[in-house]
Amino acid sequence: MFFVGLLFAIVLAVLITLIIVNKISVRWWEWVLFAIGAILLLFTVQNFLSSFSENEPIVAWRFLLVLGLPALIFLIIPVLLAVRRNSTAAA
């Protein structure tokens, strides 16, 4: 989980830098949705990896479906919203 946390921090730092550098406007609810998605994604990864250590490989893969899918949706929606709005504003 240490490396998962490290990777997550790097990705988050890059994302925030991109937002600042490109002056992308992000609404507060988009941050909230993204934060929910990020927490859910971390929760998914933790349960996925730990289920293998619990000797439950089938459970591990089902965690990806049950928690991972909603996590991705929560992550993608605010990104799409922000990208669409900013591209509309630029046009």
Add this chain to the structure above:
Amino acid sequence: MSQFHSTLSRREFMKALGIGAGALAGAAAVAPAFQDLDELTASAKKSSDHPWWVKARDFGSLTTEVDWTVLKGHLADGSYNDSRSDSSASTDYSSRVNEWLADGRAKKIPGRSNRDQAAKSAIGTPSITWTWPMAANSNAAQKWEGTPEDNFQTLRSFAHYCGSPNCGALVIDDKMERFVTKALEWGTTSSAYEVVGSGNSATIKFSGNMKYVFTATILQNYTHKSYENTKDDSTGRAGFSMPLGDVSRQRAYADIAMFEFWMQRFITTLGYNCYLQGGSPNGSGPGGRVNIPYGLFSGLGEQGRTGHVMSPTNGIIVRKTSFFITDMPLAPTPPIDFGGTKFCESCMRCAEMCPSTACDDRKKRDTFDAPFPGGRPGYNGWRVHWWKCTGIGAPNTCGTCHGLCPFNHENDALIHPFVRASAAITPLFNGFYATMDRFMNYGAAKTEKELNDWWYRDFKSYKADAIFGQGSFQSML
């Protein structure tokens, strides 16, 4: 240099503030709250190692209601346990099991081949010469004297070293006396105890000082237990117990023997008399066989659907509550409530898979009577049809129910402590959690590949083997 400007307006900020306040209020509603100082001190009284979401109850008050005017320590015929079983079903079942095992040996079927069956046979209880009541060490210079709280902590600490995850204590009174056989009596004696007669027919009289009971949970290896699971497609229930996984039960009994051997000697060496409850682990000696009530009344768990002690952290993978009667003063620990019994009302995982249909499938507890043979009247709980249960060879050849409780799961995956804490706070999601437990494939039968792969597992990553001397440190990766 570019500057980042927040796009948050004052209106949006106020909205966010409202949502934040709502979330805080929600968190406050589900967090443990103390109405007064009594509640606060009661929360600190809970026995030893339970997590924060486990609530302490008043002494003598279980989440299973007891009618003390009815509940007796022994059955109507004077016996302590009803050992009868459904013999016709038993004969039929054992002949089918033997055929199944022979097939496994002949065809080298993973999980029931010769090496799997040998593993089960090999893990036996070591032969120990038991001394049921053991006299205190008479060397006064070696006596340990502490407060009841400190004495309990001393035993608890040693018990944890010897392999018990959680311990409790209680004081014998006229109610607790009912849970040992008629062979044990409390009254006036010239010494701490007097043994009258010998062998299994002996009776033991205790002095009033022998009133403390130290209890300790002994677990069965849950991960390895999962190799026992099978499925009978014709019934939709569990099939015969796979010998490879059966090893975990045999191992637990061996662990119990060593644990009890060590604990009794520890207590007597400290300078106190100690009676190790008889009848277990090797079935000889006078004394009580029912250990569950002592586990419940000393706060090691709640009573689950199967009648066993259901631990908040280990479910019903508890193999036994070991108990020791002593004159070492011990501070009692109260019964607990973690929403376990309430969870059983919605769950049904054990009842739906029980191969003998012995497990009670009534959703709610609605009677103080014993509706099935072998049960005790006097408490409002579920009961097992013992004749059916022992009819298929339980506990030696079946322990299906023990392995299916959603509270059994290890705590590596964060979802498990989350579910436990949530179920303790509200029963609202219990049915959903049980459904998810089924969907996620917990308790499913292992494939032949998985059963075979156990013999070639990666020792560095497989966490379920109990390695002597290593404690909880992880092996080197």
